[in-house]
Amino acid sequence: MEVKQNYIPAFDENELKQVQLHISKYPKPMAAVMPVLWMIQDKYGWISIEAMKYTGDLLGLPYDHVLGVATFYTMYFKKPMGKHHLQVCTNVSCMLRGGYEIYNHISDKLGIKNKEVTADGMFSIEEVECLGSCATAPMLQVNNREFYENLTTQSIDKLIDDLRKTV
Amino acid sequence: MEKIILKDIPNLDNIDVYISNSGYSALKKVLTSLKPEEVTEEVKKSGLRGRGGACFYTGVKWTFMPKGNDKPKFLCCNGDESEPGSFKDREIFEKNPHQFIEGALIAAYAMGIGKIYVYIRGEYWKWINIMEECVADAYKKGFIGKNILGSDFSVDMYVHKGAGAYICGEESSLMNSLEGKRGYPRVKPPFPASFGVWGNPTTINNIETLANVPEIINKGAEWFSKIGNPKHPGTLLFGVSGHVNKPGVYELPTGTPLMTIINDYCGGVTNGKQIKMVIPGGSSMPPLTREEAEKALMDNENLREFNTFIGTAGIIVMNEDTDIVDVIRRISKFYYHESCGQCTPCREGTGWMLKVLDRICKGEGKKNDIDLLVSVAENIEGNTICALGDAAAWPVKWTIKKFRNEFEKKIKDDKSKLPVLNKVHGLRKSEEYNLIDEDELTVTKNLFGKVQENINNPDVKRFSS
Ligand SMILES: Cc1cc2nc3c(=O)[nH]c(=O)nc-3n(C[C@H](O)[C@H](O)[C@H](O)COP(=O)(O)O)c2cc1C
Ligand code: SF4
Ligand code: FES
Numbered sequence: 001m002e003v004k005q006n007y008i009p010a011f012d013e014n015e016l017k018q019v020q021l022h023i024s025k026y027p028k029p030m031a032a033v034m035p036v037l038w039m040i041q042d043k044y045g046w047i048s049i050e051a052m053k054y055t056g057d058l059l060g061l062p063y064d065h066v067l068g069v070a071t072f073y074t075m076y077f078k079k080p081m082g083k084h085h086l087q088v089c090t091n092v093s094c095m096l097r098g099g100y101e102i103y104n105h106i107s108d109k110l111g112i113k114n115k116e117v118t119a120d121g122m123f124s125i126e127e128v129e130c131l132g133s134c135a136t137a138p139m140l141q142v143n144n145r146e147f148y149e150n151l152t153t154q155s156i157d158k159l160i161d162d163l164r165k166t167v
Numbered sequence: 168m169e170k171i172i173l174k175d176i177p178n179l180d181n182i183d184v185y186i187s188n189s190g191y192s193a194l195k196k197v198l199t200s201l202k203p204e205e206v207t208e209e210v211k212k213s214g215l216r217g218r219g220g221a222c223f224y225t226g227v228k229w230t231f232m233p234k235g236n237d238k239p240k241f242l243c244c245n246g247d248e249s250e251p252g253s254f255k256d257r258e259i260f261e262k263n264p265h266q267f268i269e270g271a272l273i274a275a276y277a278m279g280i281g282k283i284y285v286y287i288r289g290e291y292w293k294w295i296n297i298m299e300e301c302v303a304d305a306y307k308k309g310f311i312g313k314n315i316l317g318s319d320f321s322v323d324m325y326v327h328k329g330a331g332a333y334i335c336g337e338e339s340s341l342m343n344s345l346e347g348k349r350g351y352p353r354v355k356p357p358f359p360a361s362f363g364v365w366g367n368p369t370t371i372n373n374i375e376t377l378a379n380v381p382e383i384i385n386k387g388a389e390w391f392s393k394i395g396n397p398k399h400p401g402t403l404l405f406g407v408s409g410h411v412n413k414p415g416v417y418e419l420p421t422g423t424p425l426m427t428i429i430n431d432y433c434g435g436v437t438n439g440k441q442i443k444m445v446i447p448g449g450s451s452m453p454p455l456t457r458e459e460a461e462k463a464l465m466d467n468e469n470l471r472e473f474n475t476f477i478g479t480a481g482i483i484v485m486n487e488d489t490d491i492v493d494v495i496r497r498i499s500k501f502y503y504h505e506s507c508g509q510c511t512p513c514r515e516g517t518g519w520m521l522k523v524l525d526r527i528c529k530g531e532g533k534k535n536d537i538d539l540l541v542s543v544a545e546n547i548e549g550n551t552i553c554a555l556g557d558a559a560a561w562p563v564k565w566t567i568k569k570f571r572n573e574f575e576k577k578i579k580d581d582k583s584k585l586p587v588l589n590k591v592h593g594l595r596k597s598e599e600y601n602l603i604d605e606d607e608l609t610v611t612k613n614l615f616g617k618v619q620e621n622i623n624n625p626d627v628k629r630f631s632s
Contacts, residue, residue, distance in 0.1 A: 025325045027239070027365050030347035034330055038289075065348075072349040075289045075331035078610045091251045092450055093408035093483055095497055129333065129501055130251035130450075131290050134408035134481070135415045145292045 001143040003045030003080050003121065009054040015039065019058055029059045033069050037076055046077040074128075075144055082117045082124030084163045087141040090127050093134030098151075102138045103127060105153045109160065122164060171394075171402050172378050173262050173418045180297065182304040185265040191310055193384035194269050197276055198318040201384075206277035210380060212388035214400045218255075219245050219336075219373030220449070220478050221554075222399065222467045231360035232278040233368050240280040241369040243345065244271050244377060246287040246298075247329060247336035250449035251501060252481030255404035256374040258416045260287075260294035263378065264301040268324070270380035271372075272310065275322045278370060283324040285374075286341050289331050298326050333505040337553045338371040340507070351507050352553035375404055395421030399466040403477070409484040410437045421466035421477075425455070428465065429484060440486035444570065448478025450498045451558030453565030474565065491573040495566050496524040502559035513556040516547040520563055532578035540574075541567055 011019065022035040036058060040051045052066040059066075070076050077085075086106060090099040103125070107113060110123050117124040133139045136149035148159055178184045185191070197206050211226025232240060244267070248256045259267050271283050285302075287295050302324050305311045313321045327345055329335050335344045339353035342364045363369020379401060383391045392400045399421045405428055408414045412434030419428065425445065429435065436442055445460045446452055453475040455463055463470060467477040485494065503517040520543050523536050544560035551557070567574055 026345075026347075028346070031345060033347040034328065034344070038328060038330070061347075068349050069347065073289075073330035073332050075329075090497070091501060092446075092494060092497055093252055095494070096409045096483070096485060096489065128331075129504060130249065130253075132248050132254040132257050132288070134252055134254050134483075135406065137408060137414075141290060144289065147293070 001045055001083060001085070002043075003083055005080055007044050007048065007051075009040060009044070009048070009051040011039070011043075011058075015043075023059070030061060030065075032059055033061065033066060034073075037066075037070055041076060046080045080117070080121075081115075081126075083122050085124045085126065085143050087126045087128040087131070087144070089129070089131050089133070089137070089139055089141075091130035091134075093130070094137040094139060097137040099138040101153065102140065102151050102156060105156055106160070109157070123160070168402075168420060170418045171382050171391075172259060172266060172375065172404065173416070179263050180261065180265070180301065182265055182301065182308060185263075186308075189385070190265055190381075191269055191308075193381035194272050194276075194310060195316060196384055197273055198316055198320060203277045203279060206273060206384070209388045210277070210383060213383045213391040214388075214397070215376065215379055215383060215391065216399055216401075216467070217373055218375035218379075218403070218479070219371075220250070222477065225372065225376055228360075228370060228372075229274065229278055231358070232280075232370055233361070234279070236279065238367045239282065240278060241364050241367055242271060242275050242278070242280045242283045243338070243341055243364065243369060243371045244283065244285040244374055245336060245338065245341060245371055246285055246291070246374045247333075247341060248291075248374075248479075249288055249333040249336050249505075250451060250479050250481060251498070252408055252446060252449045252483045253406055253479040254408075255406045255416050255480065257291060257294055258404060258406075259374050259378050260291070260297055264298060265305065266381055267374050267378040268301060268305055269310070270377035271324065272315070272322060273380050273384060274370070274372065274377055276320055280370070281322055283322060284345055284364075285324065285326045286335070286345060287326060287328060288335075289329040295326060295328050302326060332507075333501075334507045334553075334555060337555060340553065341371065342369065349507075351509055352555075354552055395423075396464070396466040396468060398468045399477070403465065403480045405465065405480045405482055407433050407482045407484065409482075410440065410486040410489070411435065411484050412437055419465075422464045422469060425460050425463040425465055425482070428482065429460075433484075436484060436486050438486075440488065442484060443487045443489050444485045444491055444494075444566075446481075446483040446485075446562075447475055449481040450483070450501065451561055452476055452478040453561050454569060456569050459569075491566060491570050492524065492577050493528055495562055496521070496528050498562050499524050499559065502555065506555060506559070510551040510556065512547045512550045513559065516543050516556070517559045519543050520559070524563075527574065527577050530577070532574075534578065536578060537567055537571065537574050540564075 022032040023029045036055050040047050047070050052070055053063050056063045056066045088103045090103055106125055110118050112118055112125055115126050133147055138151045139149040141147050176188055207229045215225045216222045246256050275283055311324050332350045334340045335350040337352050340350040344350040359369040394401050402418050402420050405417045417432045442457045442460055445455045455473055459473045499521045503521045506513045506517045508514040523540055526532055540563055544564040547556045548560040
């Protein structure tokens with residue numbers, strides 16, 4: 001995931017078309033706020049206060065409304081995370097199969113605590129709630145996308161090495 | 168046993184494969200030979216009940232929708248699936264997505280609905296992509312869109328991506344979220360059928376519920392009503408996790424004995440251990456003891472005998488080494504985290520329960536803490552806008568009722584006598600028992616600081632109605 005530490009939010013022509021497409025799906029433009037926030041996060045890696053304003057301007061919404069939405073949902077990052085954001089599930093089913101062991105192993109290995117980022121900006125970690133993958137517990141998700149399941153401390157070490165190598 | 172949803176046909180997610188296995192024939196049938204009321208009547212007769220947790224009769228729910236076209240009508244398909252221990256709708260998105268789409272289209276026809284939204288939790292990135300492709304394929308084949316299959320029935324279908332909030336599975340919260348607001352549940356009444364999304368008549372159904380509909384149309388209500396327990400007919404997608412050898416999703420008739428599922432399908436409890444506790448339907452459902460689990464038949468009616476419900480049929484098995492109090496603490500942490508904060512009993516009560524459970528787990532529990540927990544739980548229950556309050560209270564209250572000695576053991580000070588517990592249990596090492604996420608707090612304060620600045624700046628747009 002590309003993470004821009006500072007950015008001036010701006011969509012290009014294609015992206016603006018995409019915004020129009022989202023607006024057209026709903027009776028009122030306000031409903032496009034979640035899809036547009038997703039577009040921002042996909043492009044810049046996180047959602048800054050300027051980006052919330054930009055979203056408000058695009059959809060004709062008061063800024064405080066966009067702020068309210070952005071802060072309600074946990075998957076929108078309100079500060080830059082690592083390039084590889086590791087979201088470790090520790091809810092019941094994962095816990096029963098070693099979710100905390102996985103969490104603590106990563107946290108120790110990378111020397112970061114919940115929602116902290118490593119000094120090189122490569123990794124961050126987050127304790128998350130059930131991700132609907134309880135049968136293949138323990139598991140984690142990277143950057144709100146790929147699931148990695150049936151984890152062991154060995155497979156975690158390998159995953160972290162592999163991620164480090166990806167550009 | 169014949170399966171209704173998770174059929175043993177490879178590549179059923181491909182629309183051509185689905186069609187060649189008589190896919191979309193139920194849609195054809197209703198469009199060419201059945202009146203909308205007849206479709207609803209058939210679903211009503213089948214006895215199909217909601218698979219989203221509340222077990223409400225689907226056909227009956229459909230009759231609540233007003234007739235006529237004074238206002239646009241909406242169908243929201245609930246794929247938020249965030250209840251810990253539940254992972255069955257995901258299986259439908261992956262293995263038989265078109266049967267769900269077909270079911271949603273039939274439902275829309277039955278209720279005269281013009282727009283369908285499929286709300287899927289944001290974490291299901293992969294399955295959202297699958298669903299978007301499937302919907303696009305169905306548009307191309309003319310099953311969705313204008314004048315479907317030459318009839319005068321038209322409907323649009325969109326996939327809406329959530330962004331991480333368990334509460335958005337609650338139907339009124341889902342509607343607010345869809346409208347682009349914070350996912351706050353609404354006070355009911357008015358009910359969705361009269362005042363739903365954008366104030367229009369709306370029906371909310373779970374993904375699995377809708378996926379059952381095409382087969383009910385194809386094979387008839389009578390056929391469906393004879394599968395499993397007649398009072399709660401059909402099959403359920405049991406998602407089994409925890410201490411079993413072969414966790415996974417198993418489609419079986421309602422009323423299947425729990426031990427059959429655990430032993431015959433899931434290969435028994437790991438390491439040949441005994442069962443200590445089983446949660447039968449996702450983390451909010453009261454648990455079963457081993458003795459109860461041995462007798463339990465898995466449907467909503469039979470489970471009542473043990474003061475619990477089928478919920479989402481997410482079965483979580485815990486073996487004899489499990490620290491029950493630790494498990495309940497983790498579950499309480501979840502509800503504390505997910506409470507939307509609108510109602511005081513839920514917002515404050517979930518935090519209090521977690522605090523008390525935290526201190527019990529730390530070995531600092533006080534004698535009356537157990538009764539305190541029950542009292543807090545009972546004061547949340549029934550006193551809130553939505554059922555998340557109950558969902559948070561039940562596991563605490565009922566686990567104490569059924570496993571009180573586990574709590575007492577932990578509170579008695581001679582910790583030396585506690586068995587060596589499953590070492591995988593535990594806590595985040597950092598920020599142990601930290602209720603407030605300092606980091607989140609700083610970020611939020613920061614944001615609000617900036618908003619304050621904006622409020623004082625006349626050039627910035629701000630509050631409007
Ligand atoms: C806190 C809470 C969370 C819920 N989460 C879900 C969910 O993730 N998926 C779902 O289908 N229903 C969920 N429900 C139930 C819905 O409110 C609603 O009853 C259901 O979607 C209706 O569909 P059905 O009649 O087909 O079961 C939840 C309810 C509550 C109170
Ligand atoms: S019960 Fe809890 S989650 Fe539901 S509306 Fe009240 S505070 Fe929000
Ligand atoms: S408990 Fe971890 S994925 Fe469900």
